[in-house]
Amino acid sequence: MPKKKAxxxxxxxxxxxxxxxxHCDGADLTTLAGTYGTPLYVYSAQQIAQRFQxxxxxxxxxxxxxxxxxxxxxNSSLAILCLLATAGAGFDIVSGG
Numbered sequence: 001m002p003k004k005k006a007x008x009x010x011x012x013x014x015x016x017x018x019x020x021x022x023h024c025d026g027a028d029l030t031t032l033a034g035t036y037g038t039p040l041y042v043y044s045a046q047q048i049a050q051r052f053q054x055x056x057x058x059x060x061x062x063x064x065x066x067x068x069x070x071x072x073x074x075n076s077s078l079a080i081l082c083l084l085a086t087a088g089a090g091f092d093i094v095s096g097g
Contacts, residue, residue, distance in 0.1 A: 014046060025045070045079075070089050
């Protein structure tokens with residue numbers, strides 16, 4: 001029985017194990033934890049930007065102007081906010097109450 005060919009993923013997972021060590025976008029998380037200490041929050045900039053673009057593409061087919069907004073209270077990391085702003089996101093900074 002022939003082996004199945006590996007189909008390259010269009011959107012590879014950002015977090016993967018390589019040699020029993022977890023990586024994010026190619027960065028060794030053990031090394032990052034050793035450098036910056038723990039707890040350490042690591043996000044995939046590629047994944048965030050890609051997901052934003054998926055939303056943008058979905059709404060691009062509409063005839064109406066739109067702005068995709070991120071709820072700042074969900075995560076107020078300046079690096080993530082700058083990434084999203086560069087991609088063209090707006091921001092929701094208001095809480096009811």
